[in-house]
Amino acid sequence: MTRSVETTSSEDSELSLPAPKERRRLREAAELTHDEVAAAVGVTAATVRSWESGRTDPRGRKRELYTQFLARLSDRPQDGGPAGAPGEAKTARAAEEPAADPPVPDRPTPDGPTSDTQAPDRPALDRPTPDRPAPDRPTADAPTSDARTEPERLPAEPPARVPVPGPAEAFDGLYALAARDLTRQAYLLTGRRALALEAVEKAFVQAWDRWPEVATDPDPVGWVRAIAYEYALSPWHRFRRAHRHLDKPPAEPADRILLDALLSLSPANRRTVLLYDGVGLDLPDTAAETEATTPTAGHRLVHAHADLADRIPELADVPLEKQSALLRDLFTALRPPVDLEPRPAAVVRGGGERRTRLWTRATLSLTAMIAVSTSYTLMTAPTRYEPPLAPGESVSGVPPLAGPQQLTERGKQLHDKLRADPQAGPARIAPRIE
Structure with a gap:
């Protein structure tokens, strides 16, 4: 069973994007830099320069944000004057701000003059003005006094403080915004539900561990997406x-053919196709996220489209310029056979914190064990070298000594001679004639 997919005629018909020269003119009229426009849209300054020069065009969500941003720039000068030279946007912005309250004239003192001739620069307080009614005349019962009492002014209520979301609330908002879409994208990359959920959770746990870096990143969703894809x-x-x-x-047979064709691509081509056709990034952003040059990303995209056209019948009959729109529709219409609902943000955030605490405790325990072992070794180790005693060995061929041996005749003569002549010195060994 095949499924017919309606393709869009062109992206320009959906979003009216001005010409490159008009984009640059609007930015210069508002006196904005490339970095300010890039921060507002969520891209890099090099991408904004590429859009204004006409080398590339925004696609997907970035195209919609850029078009709305340019529409606001084009509407802003019309309130303050004709759109023209740079700097008029700030003048119009200053005109939109409410004017400051006029200074209140000082009240005259009872001893001071109150006539118009003595104070010609301000109206008399008792004289009615067009925007001020005449004061009531004092009655007989009312006390007369030169000093007029002003109405008691109520203290202005302080503005209500809007609670600033903390890191946990900001992380939960990012998780609710991107977790489900990232899980679906990871499933298209791998074809495995468990691996897709695990990749997204690992990415968000790492984002929570490095939240100051993620919170200040121009594109936090792209930061998490890169970790999940890797x-x-x-x-x-x-x-x-x-x-x-x-x-x-x-x-569905069409979904099965699409998933099999996508998984047959190499990991680099699969990731490039999903970012460019599925997510809607332009070619420079796709190349930057895949850590490749723009020509390399373009070649990968061309080869991937050719391989997909050989496997997907619906894609073979579509011109090259319409293949991206058709692939985007196919990716959106694909229905996974498994549940891809991620776990709640609090569970993921708590699991990351719990894992961090366990690793910290394990590190401290291992450090304590090493310290104790080192201390015990230093206390019990000898302070000087003691050579080991050689073990005894048995020697064969030597008769055992059973006791004193009997003297021979020659031995007896020598024994008697030594006993009879016990003198010492050289004369003892000198020969003599007997």
Whole structure:
């Protein structure tokens, strides 16, 4: 069963984007820099220069944000004057601000003059003005006094303080915004539900561990997406038993053909196609996220489209300029056969904190064990060198000594001679004639 997919005629018909020269003129009229426009749209300054020069055009969500931003710039000068030279936008902005309250004239003292001739520069307080009614005349019962009492002014209520969201609330908002879409994208990259959920959770746990860096990043969703893609496409997952086999294929034949064709691509081409056609990034942003040059990303995209056209019948009959729009519709219409609902943000954030505490405790315990072992070794180790005693060995061929041996005749003569002549000195060994 095949499914017919309606393709859009062109992206320009959906969003009216001005010409490149008009984009630059609007930015210069508002006296904005490339960095300010890039921060407002969520891209880099180099991408804004590329859009204004006409080398590339924004696509997807970035195109919509850029078009709305230019529309606001084009409407802003019309309130303050004709659109023209730079600097008029700030004049119009200053004109929109409310004027400051006029200074209140000083009240005359009772001893001071109150006539118009003595104070010609301000109206008399008792004289009615067009915007001020005449004061009531004092009655007989009312006390007369030169000093008029002013109405008591109530203290102005302080403006209500809007609670600033903390890091946990900001993280939960980012998770609610991007977790489901990132899980679906990771499933298209891997074809495995468990690996897709694991990759997204790992990415958000790392984002929570480095939240100051993520919170100040111009594109926090892109920061998390890059980590999730890297983890999902890691080649080490093939050695894990849980991720060796794919999940069951989709029920629709068209979805099954699309998923099989996408998984048949190399990891680099698969990631490039998903970022460019599925997410809607332009070519420079796709190249930057895949850590490749723009020509390399373009070549990968061309080869990936050719391989997909050979496997997907609906894509083979579509011109090259319409393949991106058709692939985007196919990715959006694909229905996974498994549930891709991620866990709540509080659970993911709490799991990351719990894992951090466990690692911290394990590190402290290992450090304590090393310190104790080192101390015990220093206390029990000898302070000087003591050579080891050589072990005894048995010697064969030597008769055992059983006691004193009997003297021979010659031995007896020598024994008697030594006893009879016990003198010492050289004369003892001198020969003599007997």
